[in-house]
Amino acid sequence: AQTVTQSQPEMSVQEAETVTLSCTYDTSESDYYLFWYKQPPSRQMILVIRQEAYKQQNATENRFSVNFQKAAKSFSLKISDSQLGDAAMYFCAYRSAMNYGGATNKLIFGTGTLLAVQP
Amino acid sequence: GAVVSQHPSWVICKSGTSVKIECRSLDFQATTMFWYRQFPKQSLMLMATSNEGSKATYEQGVEKDKFLINHASLTLSTLTVTSAHPEDSSFYICSARRILTGELFFGEGSRLTVL
Numbered sequence: 001a002q003t004v005t006q007s008q009p010e011m012s013v014q015e016a017e018t019v020t021l022s023c024t025y026d027t028s029e030s031d032y033y034l035f036w037y038k039q040p041p042s043r044q045m046i047l048v049i050r051q052e053a054y055k056q057q058n059a060t061e062n063r064f065s066v067n068f069q070k071a072a073k074s075f076s077l078k079i080s081d082s083q084l085g086d087a088a089m090y091f092c093a094y095r096s097a098m099n100y101g102g103a104t105n106k107l108i109f110g111t112g113t114l115l116a117v118q119p
Numbered sequence: 120g121a122v123v124s125q126h127p128s129w130v131i132c133k134s135g136t137s138v139k140i141e142c143r144s145l146d147f148q149a150t151t152m153f154w155y156r157q158f159p160k161q162s163l164m165l166m167a168t169s170n171e172g173s174k175a176t177y178e179q180g181v182e183k184d185k186f187l188i189n190h191a192s193l194t195l196s197t198l199t200v201t202s203a204h205p206e207d208s209s210f211y212i213c214s215a216r217r218i219l220t221g222e223l224f225f226g227e228g229s230r231l232t233v234l
Contacts, residue, residue: 037225043210045163045225091162106153107214107223109162 002027004094006110013082014118020067021077021113023092031097034068035107036077040088048090051075053097079115087117121147123215125226132203133234139199140229142213147224148193149215154186157210157228169196193218203233 013019036048092110122145155163168176175188187199212228
């Protein structure tokens with residue numbers, strides 16, 4: 001079974017600085033997707049960034065970028081020029097790209113990292 | 120962007136009553152919707168996968184007779200917590216997978232408090 005681990009329960013960053021959130025995962029599959037979701041105090045989950053395992057190039061979305069190390073099964077999120085609105089819970093998630101008998105693949109979430117942004 | 124709406128956003132009920140939570144995809148069709156439960160400061164725990172027109176698939180340990188899921192159309196799934204008890208108090212979140220693109224969108228969540 002696949003697992004996702006986020007070893008940092010809480011992180012803090014100064015406004016305008018850069019912060020990196022860690023995520024590791026375990027799988028025996030070769031084809032999968034990895035995601036970072038943000039859950040602000042409003043509680044609605046928002047997709048931050050997505051990475052396909054078959055792509056070697058790290059995904060980037062404006063101030064958000066990932067460091068995807070497939071061999072190490074590591075998927076960290078870097079937030080540059082941190083803003084107060086970045087304060088939220090961040091979840092790393094895994095989804096298999098394999099299709100087992102047509103079953104819909106589910107997201108497997110890590111335990112989350114609570115990011116505080118200091119003004 | 121695509122919108123998934125949950126209703127009600129919060130509900131308080133007495134122990135022993137049943138509560139229905141709706142999850143609607145407002146501007147797209149979704150053959151698959153997922154229901155999660157989230158306790159304070161914890162991750163999302165998948166409860167069940169809801170497929171339009173068929174029975175839901177429940178995760179291990181989730182009582183299907185207690186958490187009834189119906190996915191009667193391509194835009195609506197409902198979760199009914201039957202005979203609710205205080206331990207069922209939680210934040211319930213749905214997500215919907217858009218047909219064709221496979222993108223996943225989350226609802227705003229519904230906070231259930233059972234007295």
